[in-house]
Every structure is written in structure tokens, then in C-alpha cells.
Amino acid sequence: ESPAGGTPPMPGASAPPMPPLFTHEFATDPYPAYAWLREHAPVHRTVLPSGVEAWLVTRYADAREVLADPRLSKNPVHHSEAAHGRGKVGIPGERSANLMTHLLNIDPPDHTRLRRLVSKAFTPRRVAAFEPRVRELADRLIGGFAERGHADLIHEFAFPLPIYAICDMLGVPAGDQDDFRDWAGMMIRHGGGPRGGVGRAVKRIRAYLAELIHRKRGDLGDDLISELIRASDHGEQLTENEAAAMAFILLFAGFETTVNLIGNGAYALLEHPAQRRLFQDAVAAGDTGLLRTAVEELLRYDGPVELATWRFATEPMTIGGQRVAPGDPVLVVLAAADRDPSRFADPDTLDLTRRDNPHLGYGHGIHYCLGAPLARLEGRIALSALFGSLPDLRLAVEPSALRRRGGLIMRGLRELPVEFGP
Numbered sequence: 046e047s048p049a050g051g052t053p054p055m056p057g058a059s060a061p062p063m064p065p066l067f068t069h070e071f072a073t074d075p076y077p078a079y080a081w082l083r084e085h086a087p088v089h090r091t092v093l094p095s096g097v098e099a100w101l102v103t104r105y106a107d108a109r110e111v112l113a114d115p116r117l118s119k120n121p122v123h124h125s126e127a128a129h130g131r132g133k134v135g136i137p138g139e140r141s142a143n144l145m146t147h148l149l150n151i152d153p154p155d156h157t158r159l160r161r162l163v164s165k166a167f168t169p170r171r172v173a174a175f176e177p178r179v180r181e182l183a184d185r186l187i188g189g190f191a192e193r194g195h196a197d198l199i200h201e202f203a204f205p206l207p208i209y210a211i212c213d214m215l216g217v218p219a220g221d222q223d224d225f226r227d228w229a230g231m232m233i234r235h236g237g238g239p240r241g242g243v244g245r246a247v248k249r250i251r252a253y254l255a256e257l258i259h260r261k262r263g264d265l266g267d268d269l270i271s272e273l274i275r276a277s278d279h280g281e282q283l284t285e286n287e288a289a290a291m292a293f294i295l296l297f298a299g300f301e302t303t304v305n306l307i308g309n310g311a312y313a314l315l316e317h318p319a320q321r322r323l324f325q326d327a328v329a330a331g332d333t334g335l336l337r338t339a340v341e342e343l344l345r346y347d348g349p350v351e352l353a354t355w356r357f358a359t360e361p362m363t364i365g366g367q368r369v370a371p372g373d374p375v376l377v378v379l380a381a382a383d384r385d386p387s388r389f390a391d392p393d394t395l396d397l398t399r400r401d402n403p404h405l406g407y408g409h410g411i412h413y414c415l416g417a418p419l420a421r422l423e424g425r426i427a428l429s430a431l432f433g434s435l436p437d438l439r440l441a442v443e444p445s446a447l448r449r450r451g452g453l454i455m456r457g458l459r460e461l462p463v464e465f466g467p
């Protein structure tokens with residue numbers, strides 16, 4: 046066992062050396078390094094690029110346990126560095142914008158109350174009714190480049206689709222949605238980095254949402270923000286600040302994730318011709334069952350969320366045989382857990398027909414993705430519209446030329462240039 050703050054357990058003399066983490070090569074393909082960690086140092090203390098020290102949990106069984114363990118808090122006040130004013134977690138600019146009280150940063154009982162309220166508004170029925178609108182959005186975006194013979198699938202498709210979809214759902218008027226597209230662009234370009242763009246974008250979103258909620262209070266409609274305002278739990282209403290924080294987390298959690306599901310998913314299909322044929326045949330045959338299974342497998346194989354969001358130990362505890370001290374950050378590496386050979390057969394193989402697939406791409410436990418039904422719908426509609434409309438879609442550059450976006454939590458491409466047609 047390694048002491049807190051020390052090096053990983055010494056591998057046996059014959060073990061290969063640990064591949065470096067957080068390099069360019071790692072960003073392109075982190076899976077070999079994760080395989081090494083799963084095997085030799087499944088709960089591994091590391092220094093993150095930001096300078097913060099944290100534990101990485103890479104085995105499926107440990108990951109699932111940690112995600113559901115109430116001794117780990119989501120509230121950054123529990124971070125040992127927070128006490129010294131050195132806390133470097135969370136979205137820059139978010140604190141000043143007073144949007145901290147959202148689901149991913151709070152514990153029960155507040156989490157339970159807010160999640161129950163939002164679940165009343167964000168119902169499976171509301172999501173299912175949204176399918177024709179997502180299809181229309183996808184077709185409109187594809188129509189914007191279909192004649193041209195080439196496109197950047199991230200900027201022209203994967204990026205705008207979820208932002209327009211969630212704006213529609215929230216009830217942001219059509220005339221304001223391009224502002225949201227710009228603000229979201231500022232947030233994603235800076236990838237959660239320390240530059241000013243994120244803070245500015247968050248402030249504008251905050252001001253806009255406060256105004257919108259205020260307006261809607263006097264004129265409730267059939268949208269999610271109106272439902273949030275209406276939703277009450279034993280007569281208890283959301284405060285305007287809670288409603289704004291909720292609208293913000295729905296935008297923030299549902300945006301870059303879905304961009305990456307469409308981007309990573311399209312890239313994986315382009316790189317696996319036999320699986321891609323299977324997918325296109327299912328689109329042609331209207332085999333929704335296979336399309337659903339396929340989207341789950343794309344999530345497992347190269348999912349949008351590489352690491353689950355921050356958790357902090359609130360008491361001394363043991364994770365996978367490793368002692369973890371109170372205040373220590375614990376990061377669950379979903380991308381590593383979802384390729385664990387002790388849970389998934391042939392984990393490094395993309396198999397769109399995989400049935401036994403309890404992947405952790407949407408998390409697990411009380412913070413399990415609230416937007417999973419919407420994400421599944423958007424992923425299935427977007428990818429089937431794309432490969433159905435442009436059956437000869439192909440990469441326009443060598444895979445080695447593709448760049449990844451920075452940032453610790455998410456895993457996604459900066460651009461995805463494609464060609465199609467004669």
C-alpha cells in the first residue's frame with residue numbers, strides 16, 4: 046500500500062513501466078495508460094495538470110462503488126485545499142456568478158429535494174415528445190452543408206444540435222438562441238481553462254437566465270423553465286436562484302457531453318467500416334433496437350465523459366485497498382472502468398450489438414445523469430440522420446491530424462473534417 050501523497054504501489058520487476066499521463070499522446074489515446082493503471086495501480090494518486098493532487102479510480106467494481114458511496118461529498122468545501130483558499134476545482138467564474146448550488150455540487154438532503162423537483166419537470170414523456178423536433182434540427186443542420194461535399198462535423202453539426210435542442214426545451218425564445226450558441230462556444234473553446242472567456246460567458250448566461258425566469262414567472266408556458274417554476278415539492282417552490290442554477294446545469298451538463306457523443310460516435314463509426322455498415326443497415330431498415338444498442342456501445346467504447354466530476358472524502362476510508370484521507374479528491378475514470386476486462390468481454394472491441402453493457406458513461410448512484418433519456422435520443426437521431434443522409438461520409442484528414450479539446454473531465458474532438466458525395 047502506498048502512503049497518501051506517495052508513489053503508486055511498486056509493480057513487480059517484470060511489469061512494463063507506467064505510461065505517462067496527461068501528455069499529448071495520452072490525450073489522443075488514454076486507453077493503454079488506463080489499462081496499466083487498472084492492472085498495477087487501480088487507485089492511483091497523481092498530480093493533475095492544474096497542480097491539484099487526486100486519486101484516480103480505474104477498475105469497474107471500485108468505480109461503481111465510489112460513485113454510490115455517501116462518504117464521498119460533491120461539495121467542494123470538503124476539498125482539503127479549499128480550506129487554504131487554493132481550491133482549483135469547479136467551473137472558473139461559476140462561483141462569482143452564484144450558480145454553485147447545482148446538482149453536481151451538492152449532497153443530500155438538498156440534492157434529494159432539488160433532484161425531485163427537476164425530475165417532475167424533466168419527464169421521460171417530455172423527452173419522448175421532443176423526438177420530431179430533434180429530427181427536424183438534425184435535418185436542417187445537415188441541409189446546411191449537404192450540397193457542399195465537405196464539412197466540419199463538430200462545428201456545423203455536433204456543436205449546434207444540442208445547444209438548440211436544450212434551448213428549445215428550456216423555452217429560450219428562438220431569437221435568443223444564437224446568443225446561447227456564442228456563449229456556449231466561449232465556454233467550450235476555453236475548455237474550463239483559467240482564461241477569462243468562461244467567466245464572462247457564465248456571467249452573461251446567468252444574467253440572461255435571471256431575466257428570462259423573471260419574465261416567465263408572469264407568463265408560464267409549456268417549457269422546462271416554466272415547469273421548473275411550477276414544480277413544487279410539498280408546496281415548496283424553487284427560489285429564483287435555484288431555478289437559474291438548475292437551468293444553467295441543464296445547459297452545461299447537457300451540452301459539451303452531447304457534442305462529444307455525436308463527435309466521438311461519428312469518428313468511431315468512420316474508423317470501423319464493418320460496424321458502420323451494420324449501423325447504416327439499421328438506419329435503412331428502421332431497426333431502432335439496434336440503433337439504441339449501438340449508441341450505448343459508442344458511449345462505452347469512447348464516451349464523452351472521461352472522468353466523473355469531483356468527489357471528496359469526508360472521512361478516512363479505503364478504496365480498492367488504498368487508504369484515502371478526508372479532504373482528498375477522488376476522481377472516477379469512467380473511460381477506464383468501461384474498458385475493464387473483468388466486466389466487459391473484449392473491452393477494446395467496438396461491438397454495436399453488445400447486449401451485456403452496464404457501462405458507467407452516465408455515472409451511477411444519486412448523481413446518475415438526469416439527462417440520459419435526452420442524450421440517448423439526441424445521439425440516436427443525430428447519428429442516424431447523419432449516416433442515413435450521407436452514406437458515403439468519410440474522414441477528410443488522417444486520424445493523426447485530429448486534435449482533441451483540452452480539459453480534464455470531458456473527452457472530445459476539436460474538429461472532425463469530413464467529405465462526402467462524388
Ligand code: HEM
Nearest residue numbers: 148149298299302303306353354407408412414415416420
Ligand atoms: C450528470 C454524463 C447528457 C444533465 C451526469 C453524470 C455523467 C453524465 C457521467 C454524473 C457525473 C458524476 O456523477 O460526477 C452525460 C453524458 C451525456 C449527458 C455522457 C451525453 C451523452 C446530459 C444532458 C443533460 C444532462 C443532455 C440535460 C439536459 C445532467 C445533470 C446531471 C448529470 C443535470 C447531474 C445530476 C445529479 O447530480 O443529480 N451526466 N450526460 N446530461 N447530467 Fe448528464
